[in-house]
Amino acid sequence: MKSIHITAIVFFAFILCSGNLEAQTLKGMSFNGSTGLYSIPTGRIGWERTSDLGLDLGYHALIGDGYVSHIPKISLSIFKWIELSAAFDIQPEKYRNSNNDFIGGIKIQFPLTKTALALGGNIQSLNMGSSVPQRYNAGQIYLAVSYAGAFFDMPAETTLVLGKTFMEGHPDSNIDFGMGFDLALLPKIFEHYVHWIVDFANFSYSVDPWNAEAWYRGVLNTGIRVDLTVIPVFKKFKFVLDVLVTDILDHNRGFSVGVVFGVPVF
Secondary structure, eight states: OOSOHHHHHHHHHHHHTOOSOOOOOOOOBOTTSSBBSSSSBOSOOTTTTTOSEEEEEEEEEEEETTEEEEEEEEEEEETTTEEEEEEEEBOOSSSSSOOOEEEEEEEEEOOOSSSEEEEEEEEEEESTTSOGGGOEEEEEEEEEEEEEEEETTEEEEEEEEEEEEEETTOOOOOOEEEEEEEEEOSHHHHTTOEEEEEEEESSOSSSSOSSTTHHHHOEEEEEEEEEGGGSGGGTTSEEEEEEEEESTTSTTOEEEEEEEEEEEOO
């Protein structure tokens, strides 16, 4: 049974404490390339209010057990309501001869004001370099909602995700659920540079993540996201740094660092 119940209670308590203080939304990239936290997408797209065409480039390294998985990614925001994304998960050859994965995604945001609501999905081509019996496909559909609040007078944004994963050759009735928040940490001191990110879910960034235990235990990630666009020279761009601990409740917990840089095309 996935170990997320106690954490879920904590997050629901957090929601009940949320107020009306507007969050400073920080639109970074999740591991699979969609605009989001770490494992889960948010209801936002990369350039939802500032550019009709925005381009984001990102990279995350997932480090654990002496191995590194490299995930370069790209996303394109179109007309402030559509996002296309792609990521290539280059995993180390620890368990199989080759287990590199491709993840392509789409997200459509509904035209709301304060609450961000999006319908999205992805397709996954897994073990691309392997022989035919090891290669398979998967996909996910989801609804993500993100809304602003406050936690001890610090701006925060909470995200809920509900969806369904489909895996070739493995029919099941499981429902995907994820939850997380982006907290502007001590904004009077850090001036909105530093955000504390936490997310947990009963699904990972792909069906075949680097952490092989994620599919039955769930994931819990937490770390710091630094918004360098607060620096005046970067204010027209997107420049985000991630430092986090992955799968923190598992014995094979790992570490990750990442960077996202985005530009408004027009």
